Amino acid sequence: xxxxxxxxxxxxxxxxxxxxxxxxxxxxxxxxxxxxxxxxxxxxxxxxxxxxxxxxxxxxxxxxxxxxxxxxxxxxxxxxxxxxxxxxxxxxxxxxxxxxxxxxxxxxxxxxxxxxxxxxxxxxxxxxxxxxxxxxxxxxxxxxxxxxxxxxxxxxxxxxxxxxxxxxxxxxxxxxxxxxxxxxxxxxxxxxxxxxxxxxxxxxxxxxxxxxxxxxxxxxxxxxxxxxxxxxxxxxxxxxxxxxxxxxxxxxxxxxxxxxxxxxxxxxxxxxxxxxxxxxxxxxxxxxxxxxxxxxxxxxxxxxxxxxxxxxxxxxxxxxxxxxxxxxxxxxxxxxxxxxxxxxxxxxxxxxxxxxxxxxxxxxxxxxxxxxxxxxxxxxxxxxxxxxxxxxxxxxxxxxxx
Amino acid sequence: xxxxxxxxxxxxxxxxxxxxxxxxxxxxxxxxxxxxxxxxxxxxxxxxxxxxxxxxxxxxxxxxxxxxxxxxxxxxxxxxxxxxxxxxxxxxxxxxxxxxxxxxxxxxxxxxxxxxxxxxxxxxxxxxxxxxxxxxxxxxxxxxxxxxxxxxxxxxxxxxxxxxxxxxxxxxxxxxxxxxxxxxxxxxxxxxxxxxxxxx
Numbered sequence: 243x244x245x246x247x248x249x250x251x252x253x254x255x256x257x258x259x260x261x262x263x264x265x266x267x268x269x270x271x272x273x274x275x276x277x278x279x280x281x282x283x284x285x286x287x288x289x290x291x292x293x294x295x296x297x298x299x300x301x302x303x304x305x306x307x308x309x310x311x312x313x314x315x316x317x318x319x320x321x322x323x324x325x326x327x328x329x330x331x332x333x334x335x336x337x338x339x340x341x342x343x344x345x346x347x348x349x350x351x352x353x354x355x356x357x358x359x360x361x362x363x364x365x366x367x368x369x370x371x372x373x374x375x376x377x378x379x380x381x382x383x384x385x386x387x388x389x390x391x392x393x394x395x396x397x398x399x400x401x402x403x404x405x406x407x408x409x410x411x412x413x414x415x416x417x418x419x420x421x422x423x424x425x426x427x428x429x430x431x432x433x434x435x436x437x438x439x440x441x442x443x444x445x446x447x448x449x450x451x452x453x454x455x456x457x458x459x460x461x462x463x464x465x466x467x468x469x470x471x472x473x474x475x476x477x478x479x480x481x482x483x484x485x486x487x488x489x490x491x492x493x494x495x496x497x498x499x500x501x502x503x504x505x506x507x508x509x510x511x512x513x514x515x516x517x518x519x520x521x522x523x524x525x526x527x528x529x530x531x532x533x534x535x536x537x538x539x540x541x542x543x544x545x546x547x548x549x550x551x552x553x554x555x556x557x558x559x560x561x562x563x564x565x566x567x568x569x570x571x572x573x574x575x576x577x578x579x580x581x582x583x584x585x586x587x588x589x590x591x592x593x594x595x596x597x598x599x600x601x602x603x604x605x606x607x608x609x610x611x612x613x614x615x616x617x618x619x620x621x622x623x624x625x626x627x628x629x630x631x632x633x634x635x636x637x638x639x640x641x642x643x644x
Numbered sequence: 645x646x647x648x649x650x651x652x653x654x655x656x657x658x659x660x661x662x663x664x665x666x667x668x669x670x671x672x673x674x675x676x677x678x679x680x681x682x683x684x685x686x687x688x689x690x691x692x693x694x695x696x697x698x699x700x701x702x703x704x705x706x707x708x709x710x711x712x713x714x715x716x717x718x719x720x721x722x723x724x725x726x727x728x729x730x731x732x733x734x735x736x737x738x739x740x741x742x743x744x745x746x747x748x749x750x751x752x753x754x755x756x757x758x759x760x761x762x763x764x765x766x767x768x769x770x771x772x773x774x775x776x777x778x779x780x781x782x783x784x785x786x787x788x789x790x791x792x793x794x795x796x797x798x799x800x801x802x803x804x805x806x807x808x809x810x811x812x813x814x815x816x817x818x819x820x821x822x823x824x825x826x827x828x829x830x831x832x833x834x835x836x837x838x839x840x841x842x843x844x
Contacts, residue, residue: 285704285705288703296737297740317726
């Protein structure tokens with residue numbers, strides 16, 4: 243099939259642009275008749291602006307971003323939908339070598355356990371007299387911001403009062419940490435491993451441990467473009483699903499790392515990308531820490547746009563005062579994620595599709611085969627490290643209790 | 645009728661472009677123009693300058709940080725919003741096409757800001773044109789050097805005249821539907837490989 247439809251998609255230099263890059267480089271887009279043009283951007287603001295004026299039909303986006311757009315939290319933003327997630331996990335929390343040393347004395351463990359290491363960080367913060375720890379995240383409307391805050395709060399650290407949380411672009415985090423401008427950060431890969439490779443940072447915990455099987459990036463699509471081009475959208479989603487299958491195969495990880503490392507994509511050392519892909523993260527002592535589900539491109543319905551994920555992000559926007567909780571806002575958040583479009587596009591492939599559009603986050607404590615249309619599907623484990631459960635039908639109650 | 649002059653801040657890592665914009669704004673009668681090239685310590689600088697209008701390169705990697713800072717009244721004295729006139733989508737498109745974004749303090753009238761943004765857009769476009777022309781000129785010069793070298797190789801190895809060597813390069817390029825500079829580059833590379841070298 244010849245490429246008869248051109249789709250321009252923006253992305254940032256991060257590991258989880260993998261599905262987009264593989265869709266183009268491994269010919270999955272072409273096989274769907276799509277000329278997939280990928281444009282690298284330097285900021286999420288730029289992605290937003292260029293989506294708004296129609297330079298892009300779609301973009302690699304922080305999973306809460308389209309929700310923030312539709313809630314009117316971002317200037318210039320146009321209505322945006324998320325018909326697909328671009329994988330699960332992929333983030334970590336990194337601190338400077340001195341902070342890690344202090345955490346070790348306070349009982350931190352090398353296994354990245356969020357409970358143990360949250361308690362250690364709490365002790366470190368309590369023992370600092372005046373100066374607050376400076377932690378960076380990539381965007382106010384990011385999984386990083388919400389997960390970091392969730393982890394801190396559940397560890398007895400008040401994210402508003404006990405630390406300073408600032409915004410920095412992900413590729414600049416390692417330098418800022420090395421220069422002592424920040425004490426730690428939560429960012430996507432390879433920007434955590436980059437600090438560990440350089441010897442200037444240590445991993446503390448991971449997104450996959452704070453909230454298991456949670457999405458980091460989604461495909462954000464201009465609602466106007468999606469309405470006008472349903473056929474092209476379907477092709478794009480199928481190409482990305484094929485790319486996810488390819489990325490999910492460990493045999494392809496070295497090639498994927500080499501491709502992503504190229505100057506037009508993430509532009510970094512290929513070896514920086516391998517820990518996230520292999521699930522063998524770098525320990526403080528040069529050893530490895532196995533986190534099998536650190537980044538999941540395909541398994542556990544990793545590309546399915548769960549409405550419960552959208553609603554959890556919304557709950558955190560309300561929790562931290564970015565938006566007022568209301569039925570209307572909740573509906574906007576829920577309807578930003580579009581599992582219906584995902585099903586319509588992927589149904590014909592006969593792939594495993596979950597039976598529901600939302601799930602109770604935290605109800606699956608082990609990998610669980612679930613009823614699905616098409617092939618068999620195993621979901622989970624999912625849920626939060628502190629054992630709290632998020633029921634997407636009980637958002638208001640969840641907010642009262644958090 | 646005189647109104648207090650608007651204080652304009654240009655944030656651009658590209659010093660030449662920043663100067664081009666500054667010049668345009670000064671020519672248009674805006675006396676109070678400040679420029680920041682380096683993002684370090686920017687919160688303090690913005691608090692000191694107290695700009696009414698901020699013009700920033702769309703590609704600046706720190707825009708997410710700046711936007712979040714603008715929304716926090718703790719970091720800046722007056723809240724700053726992105727300059728968006730929804731009734732005028734053409735000018736939004738022109739700004740994004742040109743690679744400019746602009747932020748204004750709350751409450752500032754849009755008609756006072758629009759000429760500034762338009763000036764920034766036209767200067768950004770002029771700068772891009774200049775940069776493109778410079779790049780074209782540089783490529784042209786490099787290509788000419790490649791062709792010269794390839795011609796020299798042909799003259800030496802095949803005893804051709806200058807004109808014959810050039811004609812052969814041109815004919816080969818036409819036959820292969822490639823640029824003459826590409827053919828020249830291939831020839832130079834091949835000649836380098838065939839030369840008795842010290843790599844054995």
